[in-house]
Amino acid sequence: MNNSRIKAGLIGSPLKKSLSPRIFKALSPLSGEKYSYALLETDGAGLGQTLKKIEREGWAGFNVTLPLKEKIIPFLDALSPGSEAVGAVNAVRIKDGKLEGHNTDTKAMSLALQEAGCRPRGRECVIWGAGGAARAAAWILASGGAETVHIHNRSVLRADGLMKGFSRMFPRTKFAIRKFTDPPAAASTVFINATPLGMYGSLADNLRFNGPHGSLYLDFTYDACARSLTPFLQNRAGKTISGIDLLIYQALKSSELYSGRPITAGDMVKLKDQIKSRLRKG
Ligand SMILES: NC(=O)c1ccc[n+]([C@@H]2O[C@H](COP(=O)([O-])OP(=O)(O)OC[C@H]3O[C@@H](n4cnc5c(N)ncnc54)[C@H](OP(=O)(O)O)[C@@H]3O)[C@@H](O)[C@H]2O)c1
Incomplete structure (x- = not known):
């Protein structure tokens, strides 16, 4: 068991429904890493000052949420190849005084798809939202x-x-732009809510669209109590992936960066389920 506390936190706005402090608290007794995890509410004005404060306080790293995942990039010293390609950063490791941007949201989605046994190959997919x-x-x-x-x-x-x-x-995947309120293309079987709707603001009717049997619905938003289904995932006849699973997976991948200790694939699913059950107990 490692007894030293790792300083980390989350920046962005709004943070009032963030579960990240509870996730990192739940992780401590399970993984052996003790975190002190702070929330720094900022919408991007004075971001440079916020980053100086974080460095002064000796944080090992921090998570980044809306609306800063793209805005933070010019402030960083280096980007991982993945976050550079995606064009969005949700985790920053501070190493030798340098800020290094990563994207653990992609890793979380990949783990969740794998767990659900879903492969995107050959499928027609819909994403609502165009942010991080x-x-x-x-x-x-x-x-x-x-x-x-x-x-x-x-x-x-x-x-x-x-x-x-x-x-x-x-070049092998076709990308198409549609109006936000347009109905999804008929052959679509993967539906992703990448807007804050349902968490901040009510779910728009067009996002309630049901695809054919066997479709996949993935929601980035999550219930602040980690107990109920988010509006986007309610009444779906198909596989669903919740924002809670994504959030916990991205936190676990971020923790690997901050602590320098990798988590095995088997432990990843186990830890995710243990943390989820702790969140549900309140
Ligand atoms: N579970 C997880 O691990 C996880 C990970 C990442 C994000 N999230 C959640 O996913 C959501 C999106 O995050 P993000 O980082 O992508 O944010 P972002 O970069 O700020 O992008 C937000 C997107 O949502 C759209 N949007 C915002 N308000 C809207 C509204 N009222 N009606 C229609 N579209 C709206 C924006 O459209 P415009 O471009 O037109 O403004 C933009 O495309 C947030 O709720 C965040 O908490 C969860």
Whole structure:
């Protein structure tokens, strides 16, 4: 058992429903790593000052949430190849005074798809949103050989940026932009909510669309008590992946970066389930 405390935390806004402090607290007795985990609410104004404070206080690293996953990139000294390709950072390791950006959301999605036995190969996929979570999802779907990824977003400019970058990286996957309120393409069988809707703001009716039998529904949002199904996942006839599983997996992958201790594939699923059950007990 390692007794020294690892300083870490989360930056972004809003953080009022964040479960990350409870996840890292639950992780301590299970993994042996003791964390002191702080929340620093910031929407990006004065981000440089926030980062100086974090470095002064000797944090080993920190997680990044909306709306900073893309905005933080110019402030970093280095990017992992994965986060550079995705264009979004959700975990920063501080090593030898340098800020190193990573993307553990992609790793979390990959672990969750694997656990659910879902392969994107050849499938037509819908993503609502075009921010950091959507980029992570598009990356995993295209890396896994998805046939088409339809991006439904309010801001066409943001969707266009995602589509152009990813089309270059993944010439075998088609990327298409659709209006946020457009119905999904008929052949779609993978549906991903990468907006805050259902967690912050009520779920828009167009996101309640049901695909054919056997479709997969993945929600990045999560219930702050980790107990009930989020609105996006309610009444689905198909496989579902919850934002809680993604959140815990990304925290475990982030913990590997901050502590320098890898977690085996078998322990990863076990720890995720143990932490989820602790969160549910309150
Ligand atoms: N479970 C997890 O591990 C996990 C991981 C990552 C993210 N998340 C959650 O996923 C959500 C998205 O995070 P993010 O980092 O991708 O945020 P982000 O980079 O700020 O992107 C947010 C996206 O949602 C869209 N959006 C926001 N409000 C909307 C509304 N009222 N109606 C329609 N679209 C709206 C935005 O559209 P515009 O471009 O048009 O503004 C944008 O595409 C957040 O709730 C976050 O907490 C969870």
